[in-house]
Amino acid sequence: MAWLKIYFVTLMFVFAGTACAVAQDNTTQTRDFTFETQGQTLSGLIDTPASGNAEALIIFVHGYGGTDIRTRNPYSQLRDRFAELGITTVVWDKPGQGESEGEFDINQPVASSAQEVVDAARHLRETGVAGADKIGLWGISRAGWIAPLALAQDSEISFWISVSGATVEDNYFYLLMSNLPCEGSSEEEAATIREEWLNGYRIFRSGGTQDEFSAATETLRANAYIQSMRGDWWNQIDYEAAQRELIAAGDSAPYDKVNGQFISVPNLETLLSNLDVDTLALFGDRDRNIDWRQVYALYDETLGQNPEASLQQHVFEGADHVITLAETGCIREMRARQSSVKPDGYYQMQLDWLREVVLSD
Structure with a gap:
């Protein structure tokens, strides 16, 4: 049990699947796609170049939240551009969404999502879909955990475009x-809240009482924005139960020892270091959903040090979590957005990288 009861679980992935819907042109042939995974049939779409031939295939890996690929037509701008380049693309709805079987779980374990990718890739090869002899992944946000797991299981998946x-x-x-200033907190109050969070978790983890925790987190617990995001604070019974569980787990507890955040993929650094794949990583410098600087450094220290892999990273100025131009990058702004504009070079950089790294050999 996490030290904070999180109702939204994580907002890292809010709007991660959002894309402008446009009609696909005559460079693309679109058809239905189904495959079996974990005892259920998932349904999606395959886009192939108009010629019917393809030099590679890209599987789209969703971020957090629900999906409806036939209505929302996600990633359409990319799907069309990739088809023009001679690349097939595949995208499907999560279990219980769209025409996919199963029950939707907004907190579906990343290992389960990765298994979907592995099973889909196997099915695409077995059925001889155009381009399936060279499969890669395009993933956003939460896919930063899913893709490495899938890549580690399927060594035939050879390239990866990681977005945020x-x-x-x-x-x-x-x-x-990072969103506190957008919600009216001064720099001083935001600094106090941050310090109280870290100190509160230290007290919680080290066996401190709920009274000690409460005394150390007065500003944090009173902040209206924090309350709206996480819900009610623990009562004494819940506090002590969660504390016993964490202390009993010791070093094996899947939580960061400093800030208490859940770790979805243990030993992610080692996993990334061992991936012999070509990777393009894209970020926005106004991303207030994920700490893009930390991710940039993580990739540089893992994939970037592997002589059997290649890594290219780029940060788009003025772009938010979904690489859309933004004034603040805050959740509030993203929710209110009526239209979106991608930064210059967003599409072209991916196309150029695919030509030079994926399609050139």
Whole structure:
């Protein structure tokens, strides 16, 4: 049990699947796609170049939240551009969404999502879909955990475009702290709240009483924005139960020891270091959902040090979590957005990288 009861679990992935819907042109052939995974049939779409031939295939890996690919037509701008380049793309709805079987779980374990990717890739090869002899992944946000797991299981998946990837631990602490100024907190109050969060978790983890925790977190617990995001604070019974569980787990507890955030993929650093894949990582410098600087450094220290892999990273100025131009990058602004504009070079950089790294051999 996490030290904070999180109702939204993580907002790292809010709007992560959002894309402008446009009609696909005659460079793309679209058809239905189904495959079996974990005892259920998932349904999606395959887009192939108009010629019917393809030099590679890209699987789209969703971020957090629900999906409806036939109505929302996500990633359409990219799907069309990739088709023009001679690349097939595949995207499907999560279990219980769209025409996919199963029950939707907004907190679906990342290992389960990764298994979907592995099973889909296997099915695409077995059925001889155009481009399936060279499969890669395009993933956003939460896919920063899913993609490495899938890549580690399927060595035939050879390239990865990571957009606003994931830190080692959950992003909730970063998201809350970085959005405080957008919610009316002064720099001084935001600094106090941050310090109280860290101190409160130290007290909680070290066996401190609820009274000690409460006394150390007065400003944090009174902040209206924090309350709206996490809900009610613990009563004494829940506090002590969660504390016993955490202390009993010791070093094996899947939480960051400093800020208490959940770790979805243990040993992510080692996993990334061992991936022999070509990777393009894209970030926005106004991302208030994930700590993009931390992710940039993580990739540089892992994938970037592997002589059997290649890594190119780019940060778009003025772009938010979904690489859309933004004034603040705050959740409030993203929710109110009526239209979106991508920064210059967003599409072209991906196309150029695919030509030079994926399609050139």
